[in-house]
Amino acid sequence: MHAIRLYTFGPAENLTYEEAEDPLPGPGQVRIAVEAAGVHLLDTALREGMQGPLPEPPALPSIPGREVAGVIESLGDGVAALWLGKRVVAHLGFAPGGYAELAVTDVDRVHEIPERLDFAQAVAMIGTGRTTMGILQFTELGPDSVAVIPAAAGGIGTLLVQYARGAGATVIGLAGGPEKTARVQANGADLAVDYKDPAWPDKVRAFLGGRAATVVFDGVGGDVARAAVDLLGPGGQHLVFGWSGEGLQDGAAYVVEGVTEQVLGPVMMRKAGGPNPVRTLELRALAEAAEGRLTPAVQRFPLAEAAAAHRALETRGTTGKVVLEP
Template sequence: MKAVQVTQFGESQVLALTELPDPEPGPGQVAIDVTHAAVGLIDVFIRQGLYEGRPGLPQPPYVPGLEVAGTVRALGEGVTDLAVGEKVVTLSASATGGYASVYVSDQARVLSTQSFDLDPALAVAVVPNALMAHVALTGPIQLHPGDRVLIHGAFGALAAAFPGIAKQLGASRVVGTVRGERLATAASSKLPYDQIVDSADMSAVLGDERFDVIVDPVGGQVRTESMDLLAPGGRLLLVGNAGGDWQHGVDGNRVWEGNFIVAGFNAGGYLPAHQEAVPAAAAAALKAAASGLADMEIELLPLADAATAHERLENHTARGRVVLVP
């Protein structure tokens, strides 16, 4: 099979297209002919070596890739609820394997999209993240009907899945923040935001408005200013650190004084311990994608251009999701 390997931690040039043996599914596993593989910031961070030596995360040489869409190629022993040729999407347990023409997944992580009229590029770009958004908003943070929600990095890969799921769960108002240069794209966005504002001016623009839930995949100064925008008893959900400020901390006294809740959501750690949340989240994710609540820009690149895809994410020039096509 064709695959992209990380040969050593480093710059994007360490991503190398190669040929590897076709993997075979074991008991309880599903082999997938990959049609689309999404590229995410976690792929970039791991490749850069930010998690070097951390247990459970890949070490070179490895094939990156967390989210895959394709068709069932072969079924391992004991797998009976899927069929060869069926359209599926899956989320890797180890953040590896997706940048390839064949991928093997545990059955529990494979979600059929066969009965939905979904473009596989949209399915891989949206469904896994929408599933995670639903789990995050119903698990670590309990979103209630009528809640007001603020989402930072509004057009980012994971953030873009939150407005549709928040609306499904009954949010009364959903506001997004973006870098100033991204404001021009807000008018053409199909994502169900009620308003999108410049993150640099959000406090001034939003004035006295306060939010029950703030979703922050950005970190740094944006995270600090979020404390000023939380309603009393509000919940701040930390889902990433796209801004790259790894030394930033949350002021515990602000949390105490405001009766705030601050929760982290890392899918790799949370989902294995909360498998009971997956079926409802999967149904909500498929519904959101099929109903247009998660429509976003998608840029397709050939598998051989994986390094270019990583560079787009690193220099913030990616518009929407970047998806590789083997």
């Protein structure tokens, strides 16, 4: 098979496209002929060998990637024959191996892909969609809600815009540059504004006509988040789930009187509950997509161009979920 291998921590150029040995499924495992592999911002941090609030960097050499979709083409001992040939999607956990033409995982991790989804969309929902479902546990959206969504052209932002609109909320989507703001508008936002324009908060206030925002879905941090939080009224919520605008390890605590701030992370899993909360959220995400309520945005790169995909993600030059296709 062909795969992306990392021999040395560092820049995206360290990702090498080469031939590798085919992995073998062990007991209780399946081997998937990969049609799409998800790329996450966390992958770029692990590639650099970053420490901190992250999993341990992988042992090198390593094949990165933790989200795959494809067709099961080989079974390990103890796996029912009915799985052979199934279209499936799986999150590999923190075991690497996704950036490849073949990937192995436990059969308990896989989900059948709903008919209406292609492989890349399924990858988006198993990772980005799962996180979106986790975030949405912490707020109730309805016709009286005003949701401000920074990074609204991103993978999570795209889904949050769709969900909020479906709930009847007023949706303010923020994105960088005219191309991304046009995408946000087309995705259903009531107002899409360019956060690179220093006057964007005034444009939002003018549009709202005296109404205050009720919730900010913050995956960005930094000055954009600070200005967004200032739009909240008493009783508003600031839900923090990332810091892409400030770096993964920088905080985003902006104390505003009357506003509740929650920094989400492991608490999303605890709230989902059940014996396998990760799988609970994955199933919710796939169900939303299967019913047509959520449609993920996907940006596709050939597997051989994984380095270009990493660079684009790190420079915020992507829209939607980044996916590699062998």
